Amino acid sequence: MAEQEGVIKYQLDHEEAPLPDAMDIEPLVLWREKLVECGLVGQDPERYDGYGFGNLSMRLDEGFLITGSQTGEVKDFQIEHFAWVRQADPEENRVLSLGQTPPSSESLTHAAVYAALPEVRFVFHAHSPDIWRRASELHVPETAPVPYGTPEMAREVARLLALAETRAQRLFTMAGHEDGVLSFGATAIEAGEALLGALWRAQT
Numbered sequence: 489m490a491e492q493e494g495v496i497k498y499q500l501d502h503e504e505a506p507l508p509d510a511m512d513i514e515p516l517v518l519w520r521e522k523l524v525e526c527g528l529v530g531q532d533p534e535r536y537d538g539y540g541f542g543n544l545s546m547r548l549d550e551g552f553l554i555t556g557s558q559t560g561e562v563k564d565f566q567i568e569h570f571a572w573v574r575q576a577d578p579e580e581n582r583v584l585s586l587g588q589t590p591p592s593s594e595s596l597t598h599a600a601v602y603a604a605l606p607e608v609r610f611v612f613h614a615h616s617p618d619i620w621r622r623a624s625e626l627h628v629p630e631t632a633p634v635p636y637g638t639p640e641m642a643r644e645v646a647r648l649l650a651l652a653e654t655r656a657q658r659l660f661t662m663a664g665h666e667d668g669v670l671s672f673g674a675t676a677i678e679a680g681e682a683l684l685g686a687l688w689r690a691q692t
C-alpha cells in the first residue's frame with residue numbers, strides 16, 4: 489500500500505467536547521451502515537494494513553459534520569464518533585473542529601467539495617478496488633496521483649469539480665490513494681446512488 493490510511497496531515501485545532509444533542513446524525517449513520525455492508529467503508533485486517541477506511545460528511549449551517557478519525561471498526565455509530573468541522577482551510581492546511589473524536593484525516597478533501605459546490609450537502613469517501621481499477625474504462629473522472637488529505641488533493645478536487653462531467657457523475661476516483669473514490673450530492677440519496685451505481689457498473 490502506497491501511503492498509510494487515516495494519518496492526519498493537516499494542522500488540527502480540535503476541542504474535545506460533546507456535540508450538541510440537536511445534531512441530526514441519522515442520514516450519515518444509515519448510509520454508513522449501507523456502505524459498510526458493501527465493503528466500501530469500514531475496517532478489515534485484510535485491507536490497507538488493517539486501518540479504517542472511508543468517511544462520510546454532511547454540510548451544516550456552519551461547517552460540516554464528519555465521521556471521526558479511525559472509527560472504521562465502530563459497529564454502533566453514535567454522536568460521539570462524529571466531529572464537527574467548524575472551519576477548514578485547504579490552502580492553509582488547517583482544520584478547526586469540536587467533538588469527542590478528532591475529525592477524519594480526509595476532512596480537507598470534503599471541505600474542498602463543499603467549497604467548490606454550494607448545492608452539495610453530502611460527501612461520501614469510500615474505498616472500492618472495483619471502481620478504482622476500472623475508472624478510466626468506466627469514464628469515471630480521476631484526480632492526479634496526489635496524496636490524500638493534503639492541499640494538493642484539495643486543488644485537484646477543485647480542478648475536477650470545475651468539469652461538467654464530474655458534476656454530472658457526482659463521483660471521482662483518487663489516483664494516488666489506493667481504491668479511493670468520492671461521491672457527493674445535494675441529498676444523501678444522490679451521493680449514495682452515485683457510489684452504488686458506479687459499484688454496480690464496475691462489478692457487472
Ligand SMILES: [Zn+2]
Nearest residue numbers: 541542636668
Ligand atoms: Zn481514504
